[in-house]
Amino acid sequence: MSRASYPGIKAEVLRRIRDGEWKPGAAIPAETDLATEFGCARATMNRALRELAEAGILDRRRKAGTRVSRFPVRKATLEIPLTRLEIEGQGLTYAHRVLKCRQIAAPPGITQRMNPDGTARLLHLFCLHLADRLPYAFEDRWINLDAAPGILDADLTTISANEWLVQNVPISDGDIAFMAEPAGRDTAAAFGIAEGTALFVVERHTRISRLPVTLVRLSYAPGYRMVTSI
Amino acid sequence: MSRASYPGIKAEVLRRIRDGEWKPGAAIPAETDLATEFGCARATMNRALRELAEAGILDRRRKAGTRVSRFPVRKATLEIPLTRLEIEGQGLTYAHRVLKCRQIAAPPGITQRMNPDGTARLLHLFCLHLADRLPYAFEDRWINLDAAPGILDADLTTISANEWLVQNVPISDGDIAFMAEPAGRDTAAAFGIAEGTALFVVERHTRISRLPVTLVRLSYAPGYRMVTSI
DNA sequence: AAGTGGTCTAGACCACGTT
DNA sequence: ACGTGGTCTAGACCACTTC
Missing domain, CATH: 3.40.1410.10 (Chorismate lyase-like)
Structure with missing residues (x-):
């Protein structure tokens, strides 16, 4: 189960998607509601959801809310060293x-x-x-x-x-x-x-x-x- | 000049590095000091500096402080779509x-x-x-x-x-x-x-x-x- | 031991886009 | 118009690491 830390929240959100509780294309609760459910501050929930959105797992739009990406764009980060x-x-x-x-x-x-x-x-x-x-x-x-x-x-x-x-x-x-x-x-x-x-x-x-x-x-x-x- | 927004702060930090005010390898002020200088909350400065660290521009370590990366690791994010x-x-x-x-x-x-x-x-x-x-x-x-x-x-x-x-x-x-x-x-x-x-x-x-x-x-x-x- | 970044909170205002 | 996410604040506690 998740503690009120943003990595724990990310893990729990990923679990819900993986286990089919939240399906691709479906809307998930607003971040205020999720913050209440997880017993954390909205800022903490925001960071978790924002990072999942940056990773392409979630789609977020003002007013429209947050959805599980239908086509999660895999992002590979290549490090180009000297x-x-x-x-x-x-x-x-x-x-x-x-x-x-x-x-x-x-x-x-x-x-x-x-x-x-x-x-x-x-x-x-x-x-x-x-x-x-x-x-x-x-x-x-x-x-x-x-x-x-x-x-x-x-x-x-x-x-x-x-x-x-x-x-x-x-x-x-x-x-x-x-x-x-x-x-x-x-x-x-x-x-x-x-x-x-x-x-x-x-x-x-x-x-x-x-x-x-x-x-x-x-x-x-x-x-x-x-x-x-x- | 920078407003107290994290993208503005990032831009100003990048400018100081590009213009040689902060040189590769050198330490920059602690984020509390920079927050004071920029007139913003520490959380705002933290987000700006954290993102620059994730991008490989800065190196941050507790207690040791924040430094300009000597060898900025270029990170190319490849999106792998269907x-x-x-x-x-x-x-x-x-x-x-x-x-x-x-x-x-x-x-x-x-x-x-x-x-x-x-x-x-x-x-x-x-x-x-x-x-x-x-x-x-x-x-x-x-x-x-x-x-x-x-x-x-x-x-x-x-x-x-x-x-x-x-x-x-x-x-x-x-x-x-x-x-x-x-x-x-x-x-x-x-x-x-x-x-x-x-x-x-x-x-x-x-x-x-x-x-x-x-x-x-x-x-x-x-x-x-x-x-x-x- | 002490200084620094890492994180969390409770609250607030705002931009945007759907309605 | 209004609901949602985006951001900022002021404060706090903590973890890590250097000294």
């Missing part, structure tokens, strides 16, 4: 090599996303992340030098570009996409595999209040799985 | 075909994860999800009939197994993994592509309080991208 920390977290030794680092004109697809007004100077990097000396991920990165002044002074062979950016350009927002792609010439060479091998690719585009900061493609070595719980 | 809703959400017409549906003995790798005590009866399904009549995702699913009694009575050509499970076995937990894999014989045939083509694969294992319910592998058509914002 590649270095991801590797060290597995007990492996991290290292990285900068394969290419140049200030060059960007191809049209990149320009469109990184340099919308055409004035920015861009830095292009190829970098290989190693775990216990074995290739772990291949990084293809564009950096907007206007958004990250000072990175030209950094020793990117010592600190990875990702890590420098995290420390020096904090709190950016952006998009992230996950996909499967065949290995291209550069990645195949880096991993020592055949071109066309299926690779897991993460593409991140980060901005700092609309200003593009960096566009990065991380291609992981064959066999990589990104895992989380739901 | 395949039908994902397709209909793009304005396309959903359909699905059951390619195979049999109660058969499972191979060892499956048995280990779905049938640990060796007593369960398992149902095996191959299913193709279509968007505007084009193959969208290939589903390879095992279902524990002990956890989902009644699914044998369902018409899985009308309602997909996924949808039936969501409606009838609510509130399960589990693991999810994302990977890239070469197309096998079945998926290559289903999508009309060459074997070995890089496919984006999602593997979900769901349980209901330790009891395995279903193990599903969804292989998406070439070009699929799973996108979210961070």
